[in-house]
Amino acid sequence: MELAANKWFSSWFDTPYYHILYKNRGDAEAQDFMQNLVRFLKLHKGASVLDLACGKGRHSVYLNKLGYDVTGVDLSSNSITYAKQFENENLRFKNHCMCKPLEDKFDAVFNLFTSLGYFEDERENFESIKAIKEEIKEGGWGVIDFMNVHKVVANLVPREMKTVRGIDFYISRRVENGFILKDIEFEDEGEEYSYTERVKAISLTQFKKYFEAAGIELVHTFGDYQLRPYCKEQSDRLILLFR
Template sequence: MELAANRWFSSWFDTPYYHILYKNRGDEEAQQFMQNLITFLKLPQGASILDLACGKGRHSVYLNKLGFDVTGVDLSVNSIAYAKQFENENLHFHTHCMCKPMDEQYDAVFNLFTSLGYFEDEKENRESILSIKKEIKEGGWGVIDFMNVVKVIDNLVPSEVKTVQGITFNITRKVENGYIVKDIEFEDEGEEYAYSEKVKAFTLENFLYYFEKAGIELVHTFGNYNLQPYDKIKSDRLILVFK
């Protein structure tokens, strides 16, 4: 078995298998969310946006097409290498860890699709939120799009099997020590692989604690990509809009 490193995201996100497993993530839904968000925030054409933990850059590319100056950053070297094919004078990609602030400030900082809470060290999770605060221009906006852990835990599917592009992924899920853990095992071309995803089960109360420590003002809380109100039990997402 090829086991994930302690910093699981460093290895799993850099494999082609991560992108195979999640290849059916809906671009249409993501684009509608971006439209709703920029309309709500009233971001002017040409505004600067930091897409923090951008992956292969699907949100960044779309935001750039809408007329924004976008910088996408991610820890995955392979994802950034892929995203760089889309670069232009108003779209740039860099390898960067979100727990350290960028040198520049932006009109908006977006952290989308549950891309926070990966670190084992609580200090790094806290520093990630502090970094977002430092990256927002005076009068700018921050947005964190996280899973609604209350609903996720209530509806956790302990095990399932998914076959994508001829690869059968055996997936198990559990809640352990304050983290939602997903174990993924599969075989490809005679080789066996095992990876784990481990995300801190941040609740709204957890975020409010971090925000208070960082001097962040929570302005709006939404529960889905149509920006409807957050409901602790029913909402699919926990979307935090702050200054």
């Protein structure tokens, strides 16, 4: 099995350009989602939370401010290095690949903002879900926040150009062999760059198959960060709460 560190996401996510392109992701929306989620789950203050594939830690930091003991893990060394500036006795960050379980167990394990499905090998997506199950304490919760692939595919923008911090990012999208692919090309300081994001188009039906095989109970399904019901045609997100 190919090591995750050698795959496309370990290089693209570790570049500064990834964070430049996606710098406008809304903190207010993310914080609103976290408040709605912990309120719905009735997580007590001081509960332990694993933020799986935490990136630069924006969800982890906010969850910690809400009073939770948070561990954030991510494959990107640069993201973890950045996040470590926010560490305290109840907030810690470390490098880790989600397809292998941590030794610790948590009251809640959050996998947010479509941070699953990057593996080309189907087994590694399944291994990641099994790892989440092993990381949840008895009576705890797992949460996967994924894109609603049906709406994404139906509304796919084939080509666009975004200018961020003076860099023109040329983006093209397509669906191929069950993956949603995004080609990103740009030039900076005379150097040309090209990356391709690949995310498995995992539907609710496929997630249910994963869960059944892993012995996971899907308890709630929501379609947005306000935790409204999931609608295959209209929902922006596919949010799964399980145990």
